[in-house]
Amino acid sequence: MTQRRTGHVILGINVLVLGYLPAAWQSPLLKKDSFVDPGYWATIGRIAERGTLDAIFLADGPLLGDPAYDANPIRFEPTVNWGYVASVTERVGLVATASTTFNDPFDFAERLLSWDYLSGGRAGWNIVTTRGATAARNFGLPDVPLRDDRYDRASEFVDVARALWESAATGENISHHKEFFDIEGRLRVPPSRQGSPVLLQAGGSPKGRALAGRVAEGVFAAELTKTKAIEHYRLVKRLAQDNGRSPDEVKILPGLLLSLGSTEEEARRRSDELHDAGPAAYSVNWLSQSIGYDASKLDLDERFPEEVLAAPADPQTFQGSIGFRESIVAQIRRTNPTVREYLKQTRYTGSGHAGFVGTPEQLADHIEDWFHSGAIDGFNLQPDVLIDGLAVIADELVPILRKRGLYRHEYETDTLRGHFAAASPTPDLN
Numbered sequence: 492m493t494q495r496r497t498g499h500v501i502l503g504i505n506v507l508v509l510g511y512l513p514a515a516w517q518s519p520l521l522k523k524d525s526f527v528d529p530g531y532w533a534t535i536g537r538i539a540e541r542g543t544l545d546a547i548f549l550a551d552g553p554l555l556g557d558p559a560y561d562a563n564p565i566r567f568e569p570t571v572n573w574g575y576v577a578s579v580t581e582r583v584g585l586v587a588t589a590s591t592t593f594n595d596p597f598d599f600a601e602r603l604l605s606w607d608y609l610s611g612g613r614a615g616w617n618i619v620t621t622r623g624a625t626a627a628r629n630f631g632l633p634d635v636p637l638r639d640d641r642y643d644r645a646s647e648f649v650d651v652a653r654a655l656w657e658s659a660a661t662g663e664n665i666s667h668h669k670e671f672f673d674i675e676g677r678l679r680v681p682p683s684r685q686g687s688p689v690l691l692q693a694g695g696s697p698k699g700r701a702l703a704g705r706v707a708e709g710v711f712a713a714e715l716t717k718t719k720a721i722e723h724y725r726l727v728k729r730l731a732q733d734n735g736r737s738p739d740e741v742k743i744l745p746g747l748l749l750s751l752g753s754t755e756e757e758a759r760r761r762s763d764e765l766h767d768a769g770p771a772a773y774s775v776n777w778l779s780q781s782i783g784y785d786a787s788k789l790d791l792d793e794r795f796p797e798e799v800l801a802a803p804a805d806p807q808t809f810q811g812s813i814g815f816r817e818s819i820v821a822q823i824r825r826t827n828p829t830v831r832e833y834l835k836q837t838r839y840t841g842s843g844h845a846g847f848v849g850t851p852e853q854l855a856d857h858i859e860d861w862f863h864s865g866a867i868d869g870f871n872l873q874p875d876v877l878i879d880g881l882a883v884i885a886d887e888l889v890p891i892l893r894k895r896g897l898y899r900h901e902y903e904t905d906t907l908r909g910h911f912a913a914a915s916p917t918p919d920l921n
């Protein structure tokens with residue numbers, strides 16, 4: 492697909508609190524308590540809005556993260572965090588990740604619609620099913636339910652939430668009696684300016700993609716190569732069509748890890764310095780939990796054994812994300828590195844998500860290429876250190892994209908759903 496597309500890309504920021512690299516907290520621009528400082532969060536919201544960005548995201552799980560592979564183990568609950576940021580911004584969309592495994596749909600639908608209403612119709616929900624026993628133990632379970640069961644509940648959960656949001660508009664009770672939930676009633680909250688929150692989805696297993704095709708208006712994806720990204724882009728858009736929807740109704744937004752500098756050398760130096768300032772075992776631990784194999788047992792100077800790359804012994808009980816795992820394994824198979832080479836490589840190309848190290852001009856080239864190749868509708872950008880990385884996006888990348896006709900000059904709408912609808916339509920899928 493090489494046709495030139497009309498319209499503009501979508502730009503989201505997965506904030507990851509202080510940034511995606513574990514050394515982000517060492518930035519001289521931060522205070523020791525920035526991650527919980529309302530002033531920090533107001534600044535992030537305002538910089539995003541200065542760049543007329545579409546949305547800021549918060550990835551999340553209901554647990555204290557493990558610093559061995561989680562750069563930001565402590566976070567506020569996302570809807571509350573964004574509720575505060577909504578009060579100091581006007582246009583930027585705000586996306587909160589929340590679990591369908593560990594929430595109650597009535598309570599959650601009411602909380603989300605309340606927040607959506609109060610933000611002026613800027614709320615989005617990133618639907619996830621949560622991985623890992625640590626989260627499960629916070630809810631009285633020894634481990635999370637099996638993946639397919641989690642997605643069955645997710646599917647019904649989303650149906651209930653949507654029906655309840657509908658009830659806010661019609662004033663009629665819903666009567667839902669199915670496998671997971673029994674609900675007779677309606678919400679007391681009024682519909683928001685955009686009707687109800689925008690639905691996003693993250694998770695690339697077959698059931699994850701099926702859910703996206705059926706209900707999601709945006710997908711937060713993990714793509715390491717353009718070829719795979721194009722394949723998955725077309726797959727999810729087709730799934731939407733199979734559900735009687737227009738492919739435009741679901742926007743595909745892979746994550747992209749960023750280290751930016753005013754020259755390529757400066758960007759590489761920044762990336763190297765930040766990586767070197769983080770815990771030595773971080774990338775090995777990250778890889779281990781992402782592929783479901785203890786990578787510290789691998790010989791650093793050997794290539795990855797086939798048994799590590801083959802499908803996880805049991806995809807149902809494998810704790811990580813199938814979507815992430817697939818994209819990492821595809822990358823390893825493509826470049827066939829030793830373990831040491833892979834860990835070095837991922838400094839610049841990303842681990843799970845693709846990575847980009849370079850200048851804002853080069854980043855604009857990359858976005859333009861993937862956009863016109865039909866691989867993305869936009870990116871969910873993930874700066875190494877958020878506070879200055881975000882400023883470079885707003886003040887340097889965005890003006891370049893504008894000059895190239897790839898981004899709008901001002902907000903065209905004031906709701907998140909409006910921002911998505913105003914972006915580029917899907918190119919011809921045939």
Ligand SMILES: Cc1cc2nc3c(=O)[nH]c(=O)nc-3n(C[C@H](O)[C@H](O)[C@H](O)COP(=O)(O)O)c2cc1C
Pocket residue numbers: 549550551552588590619620621622638693694695696697698699700711712713746810811812813814815
């Ligand atoms: C790009 C991407 C981002 C994700 N972000 C989160 C997240 O923030 N919180 C979470 O619980 N799960 C997240 N997940 C999805 C989970 O890992 C998911 O809850 C579950 O394990 C199923 O994922 P799967 O369909 O890829 O196997 C993400 C998945 C992908 C591919």
